[in-house]
Amino acid sequence: MTDKIIETKKLTKVYEESKVKVNALRGIDLTVKKGEFMAIAGPSGSGKTTLLNIIGGLDSPTEGKVILGGKDLSVLSKSELSEMRLNNLGFIFQAYNLIPVLSALENVEYVMLLQGIKQEERQKRAEEILKEVGLGDYINARPNEMSGGQQQRVAVARAIVSNPNVVLADEPTANLDSTTGESLLVMMSEMNKKRDVTFLFSTHDKMVMDHSERLVILKDGEITEDKQK
Amino acid sequence: MKLAMKLAWRNIWRNKRRSGVILTAIVVGLLGMVFMIAIMDGMSSDMVKVSIENGVSHVQIHREGFLENMSVALNIRNPGYVISKIEDMPGLKTYAERVKVRGLISSPENSSGVLIWGINYEREPKLNSIASYKVEGEFLSGKKGEIFIGKALAKKLKVELDDKIVVRGQGLATEIVSAAFRIKGIYVSTSPEYDKYNIFINLKDSQNLFAMNDRVSEIALMADDLDDVDSLAMSINNEIGVQGLKAETWKEIIPLIVQMVEMFTAFNYIVFVIVVIAMAFGIVNTILMSVLERTREIGILMAIGTKPIMVFGMVMWEGFFLGLLGLVFGWIITIFFYAILLKTGIDFSIWADSLKYMGGIGTTIYPVIKGYNVFWSSFSVFIAAVLSALYPAIKIMRLTPVKAFRSV
């Protein structure tokens, strides 16, 4: 029981947009164990981003619930959800992940700062992790001075640095060329092993699917396949 | 909150042109507001200063009721005693005793209603600029039969230096008395109206003419400092009040000027309010735009655990910094211009005639930036900036990350 990190129960999401109802999710039951490196794949419109957003507490389901690290998200307030995300989750988005006015180091420090970690430790940990993702020379660079791949590496560093239980990554390689994407994936896989952090991707990138250890296929808001590799 | 501040500060510098334009608006608004009010205040101070220096002085002692009808019967019987009582009072700088009687001055050509001042030729110049307005001849020297009149009056009477003119008025014994005087000097003050109405003779001559013996109409006083005036008047009243004498401050003597100054000040506060509203429209839109175009970014901030209140704080800090920067730049430029204008003044000579309505102030106005101007204009700019940030800040705080991502 203890290694069950994410559990969703009969998740349903219905969007109502100008009188047309869209069933984005239709009763998703999914269990993720600690330390998994898994991908949710599917064509666009299949509901993978919605699922990720609901798991991350960014969106709320129409029906069903999410239990994250033993806590039911539906009972948390907006501010408690912020707190929960801060301490348990790391996020990596498709693009424009970073705060443009902060340097690489400051972007990584940001989450720790919210957590109230002291200046020296913050700096030490941020520098270490940036070196770890291969950006030791870019500590003081602003996002617009870095390539897309470097920016995503900073995003990974930021997601990892606060020691979250789960990192949610929404199509992290979509804007990268295949070489850069591959090396990013390899790096994340290493992090997963070394730190025992759960990674949950949403993707339609073949490469991501290949690298993942478990692949869940989503189609029209339903799980059609769930295979362990 | 330190983090919100840091983000806000850097956000302001992200779009330099946008921040530049809105800062320019703030600076222009502040500059205009401060100087409009400073000019008004400069006029007000001049009005008060000129009135005080043209004979009103800081405090006047009279028999009660004298100011209402300037009757020669309402006089100070024993000026020597009064002077001995007040001479050593703390805060008193100088004093001069005067006779003031309304009368008629005549030359063979014309006559004119005037106010006759019998003055102590030595003491009066210490608290009255009249001697310095001399343009022809000499100021009074204490000799019998001297008179000092305005250029405008001399013109009206068609008289020149050393000509004889007749002064007529009512003496203490209620009979009409008259005497001839020789024009010793001619002056031009700041107001031709003043010059037409005020004539100066020696105190002794006036006391003789109006059969007043040693009596005087008033004793005028100057305090060491404008702020000491009220307390000085009060302590004099404590000493001499029982004798039916009363010390009145310049505020009571020229209520019209005081009211005019008050009206100017009331107008100034309206200026603060209007300029602030005008500024707020620009600032609100600028902050709103800069926040809305960062919707996605703010969504990410929230997704990785930033609380809504901190996002609110960040936007508020942006308003705060815009206001602060506007103030810093605005005041630097304001002080720069102020330093120049303090030296050169502003030429109002095209409105010379209307300035005489304002107590005969000079045609060069020196702006005066007073404390309340500094405070309220800074405060207004600041409030405009911070309040303008409120609406965008509340709007963005209500945003959820999912909505934020979808909005792009």
Add this chain to the structure above:
Amino acid sequence: MSGGKNLIVTLAWRNIWRNKRRTIITVSAVVFAVTLSIFTWCFAVGEHEMMISNTLKIHTGNLQIHDLGYWEDKTIYKSFIPPEELTVFLEKDKRIGAYVKRLNVDALISSGSDTGGVLLIGVEPERELEFSSIKKKKVSGEYLKPGDSKGIFLGETLAKNLNVKVSDSIIVICQDYYGAISAAKYILTGTFKSGSPDMDRSMAFITLDAAQYLLSMDDKVSEVAIFLSESRSLKKVTRDINGFLDPEKFEVMTWDEMLPGLVQAIEMDNAFGVIFFGLIILVVIFGILNTILMAVMERYREFGVMMALGTKPRDIVKLVLIESAFIAILGIIIGNILGFGITYYFTIVPIDLAEYAETLATFGMDTEIYTKIYVWVFVITDIVILFSTLLSALYPAIKASRLKPVRALRYV
């Protein structure tokens, strides 16, 4: 191609509604500036007209005729007997509301216990009352009666200074036409309070006959003051009178020449008004400039597409200018309605400035001020605001039109 033009207009109109909130705020800024300008301006013009008409009605008149040089010297030796052709003209011409003859002299006035200098004015009471508001300003007793050679009518402050009440006797002493001292006793008929401290302190009225007798001046007068039925005809009437009066003997002076202080006070007030209004426009315009600039910058990509499709830079400029014009015109329409509403309200309910009564009185103003609607104020405000909005849009418009399509497309 007219169809193309219409398309730009349609595009502009839809564009401004893409971001409703921003447009509403910008329009509000314009509304604020327009409303403020209309109201304060109408208020100021109304106030100035009131100042002028009050001052003229009480005594000065729209124009006066004197012996040449009288105004400069103000002496009884510069007096005249109104020539026949003048009185005929003044009687017959329809533009003349009324005219009065007066004799002015500086005199000493005494109640026995108190004395003061005054401007003694001989008037024709029945004629004065045809236009003058002095009767309305009476605070005690009665105005002079025609033929009452013993009556005297004083300013309130003067009466107080002399310590006299209605029916008390008053002695006037002055130098007559031949340089001799002349004195006469009068009975106080009443007192007035004009509001002007100067007038109330220094003016005393007796009948013209009594004054001419006192000064031994037969039918001579100092001035003929003329009141027009319509103040607009001032220039023409002045020209007509100058046409037949001998300029070597007489001077025809209009009120603005006689009251330069009043004219300049109004001018100064106007100048402050223009500076203040200019400041507000400047501040508002910077805000609008910023908004348009941002609206344009966030659409760089779109402009790039438009240009790639063959839109001329000139049309981009036009598009941005028309968008700004829409914003300005919307603001102007609402501002005019609001400005009219507020101004109209104060044409019925006066603004009460009793607190500053004495200051206002110096400038010949009432303490209750009514505004008046002036169409030209609306027109000028609208033109200035429209023009300055377009001016502020010019920079963003030109910036947008100078874009290279390729660069614009790359700009996100």
